[in-house]
Amino acid sequence: MLEKALQGNKAYWGWIFTLLVAIGIGFGFYVVQLQQGLGVTGLNRDVSWGLYIGQLTYMVGIAASAVMLVLPYYLHNYKAFGKLVIFGEFLAVSAVIVCLLFVVVDLGQPQRLMNVVLHPTPNSVLFWDMVVLNGYLFLNIIIGWAVLHAVKKGVRPASWLKILIYVSIPWAVSIHTVTAFLYAGLPGRYFWHDSLLAASFLTGAFAAGPALLLLILMIVQKVSDLKIPKEAIQTLTKIITYAWAINLFMLLLKIFSAYYSQYPAKMATFDYLFGGVGGEQMMPWMWNFVFLSVVSLVLLVIPSTRNNPITMTIALVMVVFAGWIDKGLSLVIGGFIPNPFKVHTEYWPTIPEFFITVGVYAVGLLILTILYKVALAVQRENAS
Amino acid sequence: MAINRRTFLKAAGLTTLAGVAGHAAMELLAPGALEAARPESVGRFPEELTAKRWAMLIDTKKFTTVQTYQRSIDACHVLHNVPHIPGDQEIKWLWTDSFKHVFPDQQHELVPDAIKNQPFLALCNHCDNPPCVRVCPTKATFKRDDGIVMMDMHRCIGCRYCMAGCPYGARSFNFWDPRPFIANIDPYYPTRMIGVVEKCTFCEDRLARGQIPACVEVSEGAMIFGDLDNQDSEVRRVLRERYSLRRKPSLGTKPHVFYLI
Ligand code: SF4
Ligand code: SF4
Numbered sequence: 156m157l158e159k160a161l162q163g164n165k166a167y168w169g170w171i172f173t174l175l176v177a178i179g180i181g182f183g184f185y186v187v188q189l190q191q192g193l194g195v196t197g198l199n200r201d202v203s204w205g206l207y208i209g210q211l212t213y214m215v216g217i218a219a220s221a222v223m224l225v226l227p228y229y230l231h232n233y234k235a236f237g238k239l240v241i242f243g244e245f246l247a248v249s250a251v252i253v254c255l256l257f258v259v260v261d262l263g264q265p266q267r268l269m270n271v272v273l274h275p276t277p278n279s280v281l282f283w284d285m286v287v288l289n290g291y292l293f294l295n296i297i298i299g300w301a302v303l304h305a306v307k308k309g310v311r312p313a314s315w316l317k318i319l320i321y322v323s324i325p326w327a328v329s330i331h332t333v334t335a336f337l338y339a340g341l342p343g344r345y346f347w348h349d350s351l352l353a354a355s356f357l358t359g360a361f362a363a364g365p366a367l368l369l370l371i372l373m374i375v376q377k378v379s380d381l382k383i384p385k386e387a388i389q390t391l392t393k394i395i396t397y398a399w400a401i402n403l404f405m406l407l408l409k410i411f412s413a414y415y416s417q418y419p420a421k422m423a424t425f426d427y428l429f430g431g432v433g434g435e436q437m438m439p440w441m442w443n444f445v446f447l448s449v450v451s452l453v454l455l456v457i458p459s460t461r462n463n464p465i466t467m468t469i470a471l472v473m474v475v476f477a478g479w480i481d482k483g484l485s486l487v488i489g490g491f492i493p494n495p496f497k498v499h500t501e502y503w504p505t506i507p508e509f510f511i512t513v514g515v516y517a518v519g520l521l522i523l524t525i526l527y528k529v530a531l532a533v534q535r536e537n538a539s
Numbered sequence: 540m541a542i543n544r545r546t547f548l549k550a551a552g553l554t555t556l557a558g559v560a561g562h563a564a565m566e567l568l569a570p571g572a573l574e575a576a577r578p579e580s581v582g583r584f585p586e587e588l589t590a591k592r593w594a595m596l597i598d599t600k601k602f603t604t605v606q607t608y609q610r611s612i613d614a615c616h617v618l619h620n621v622p623h624i625p626g627d628q629e630i631k632w633l634w635t636d637s638f639k640h641v642f643p644d645q646q647h648e649l650v651p652d653a654i655k656n657q658p659f660l661a662l663c664n665h666c667d668n669p670p671c672v673r674v675c676p677t678k679a680t681f682k683r684d685d686g687i688v689m690m691d692m693h694r695c696i697g698c699r700y701c702m703a704g705c706p707y708g709a710r711s712f713n714f715w716d717p718r719p720f721i722a723n724i725d726p727y728y729p730t731r732m733i734g735v736v737e738k739c740t741f742c743e744d745r746l747a748r749g750q751i752p753a754c755v756e757v758s759e760g761a762m763i764f765g766d767l768d769n770q771d772s773e774v775r776r777v778l779r780e781r782y783s784l785r786r787k788p789s790l791g792t793k794p795h796v797f798y799l800i
Binding site for chain 1: 626627628629636639640641643670672673674675676677678679694695696697698699700702703704705706707708711712713714715716732733734735736787790791792
């Protein structure tokens with residue numbers, strides 16, 4: 156079926172070309188990083204993870220969010236999502252590949268990557284993260300591809316596929332839970348050491364993921380003959396609203412327990428992020444996050460703005476962007492500041508780091524484009 | 540014959556399987572409880588110093604001048620080819636910081652000026668319950684039977700999870716190739732490559748040759764090194780007599796570097 160990705164108009168090829176250029180630039184910078192070491196990044200002795208691991212965290216959430224389509228459709232037989240489920244699964248596939256690439260570009264010795272497999276270490280959460288991410292990738296590739304084959308042949312998906320689909324539902328939850336455990340299980344990192352972390356990861360993901368998917372589908376709708384059922388949009392935006400509201404509520408819980416208790420270590424990172432204590436680099440981002448979160452929540456909660464295509468689109472963009480500031484930037488960086496000596500060392504990505512990140516995202520978009528192209532062609536053939 | 544070969548093999552296979560699974564579960568729920576076994580055959584010298592549980596004492600009353608600290612730091616860094624990289628991507632095994640940074644939870648406004656302004660040595664604590672070992676996905680960081688937390692630089696993939704895990708900022712990462720930053724390379728100790736993590740090793744290389752750690756040797760009695768499990772050792776005797784502090788005891792990592800006050 157892959158050959159269907161080879162047919163397209165000028166705009167399609169222009170898009171593919173743009174992505175290839177971005178991948179090429181990113182790869183060029185990656186070669187520099189390989190030769191000179193991670194010294195070319197803004198990382199340092201105190202902030203040992205940064206932009207790359209932040210993107211891993213954010214994209215795991217995007218991948219996990221596919222379950223917000225799969226679950227209603229397969230478990231509750233919610234028909235309106237029928238045509239969209241495959242797009243959710245393929246978004247998950249590209250998102251997980253992006254995650255794995257971010258792990259690779261973050262390693263100091265990438266050629267030793269296989270050590271994780273050769274010396275399996277069950278006490279390390281990173282080992283389990285690798286297991287669940289790869290498992291989820293294969294689940295979604297197999298499910299997506301087999302479902303598409305069934306659509307092409309006009310038959311119902313085989314029953315073994317059903318089992319895989321049911322497995323994929325808790326599995327989606329596991330990938331984000333395990334990723335949260337990467338952080339939540341560390342002593343002395345008070346910003347992360349929080350039993351709510353996995354839960355708030357999931358709610359943030361169940362808002363930002365479907366929001367991103369809807370935005371992508373609206374673009375796809377413009378450039379192809381895909382029709383998103385109105386009911387599907389309404390249901391998805393409601394899911395986003397609830398998830399987003401719970402996510403922000405959890406943030407308030409953390410702020411309460413830090414400040415009412417006046418526990419210094421718990422307040423320190425919030426002081427830095429929102430108050431600019433010890434460095435103001437993150438502060439403007441955090442206040443943008445607050446603005447985007449509150450406005451988008453208001454737009455989503457009020458039915459008339461939620462159902463109006465323009466205000467809804469604005470709200471979705473805001474949720475995606477606020478979610479990114481939260482998981483892709485402040486969570487990882489904030490966890491390291493202040494350091495174990497209560498000293499504030501700041502971090503900001505460098506130009507190579509930025510372009511490598513763009514390059515990795517371009518790989519994800521390329522895979523997404525090809526998968527969507529195939530899915531659209533198959534659905535079109537089937538309809539005619 | 541009550542048990543034939545086949546059933547015996549089956550039973551043996553099952554118990555092995557249970558053993559393996561049990562081991563995995565143990566590592567998961569009580570990580571660090573099982574320690575990496577030490578190969579008995581390699582690299583052993585007859586003069587090797589051994590202990591059940593190595594520990595270090597730092598007598599903060601004897602470290603009075605900058606020179607006394609610097610002597611120990613230089614001894615460590617020169618001997619182990621620790622590079623001098625300026626800025627926040629530096630490498631350090633043994634260094635000093637103020638009381639309020641080394642003991643962030645123990646500082647208050649009324650700490651005497653003498654202590655407030657005195658530098659304190661900091662290094663890897665060779666914790667008994669080390670989070671760095673728990674999180675490492677390749678066993679590149681492991682704890683030996685004698686309590687020394689070791690790094691296998693040939694195994695390390697440079698994921699830096701151990702740096703996130705260590706609550707004492709004891710680990711450094713080779714952001715750059717360290718060799719150009721070493722003034723005089725000591726041929727008796729390996730230099731590191733780009734992209735791996737490193738830290739103090741309690742001079743396990745010297746212990747193997749029958750010598751005490753370099754920093755202790757040049758400290759003129761301001762540092763004491765010995766077996767904590769031995770009732771009669773000097774470390775135990777001094778710990779009985781004097782008041783000592785450990786860094787961040789509330790985290791449950793059980794550091795094995797003690798500060799005599
Ligand atoms: S001080 Fe840090 S690096 Fe050393 S054993 Fe403890 S946790 Fe590990
Ligand atoms: S950086 Fe090396 S030593 Fe540290 S956790 Fe990763 S593999 Fe282990």
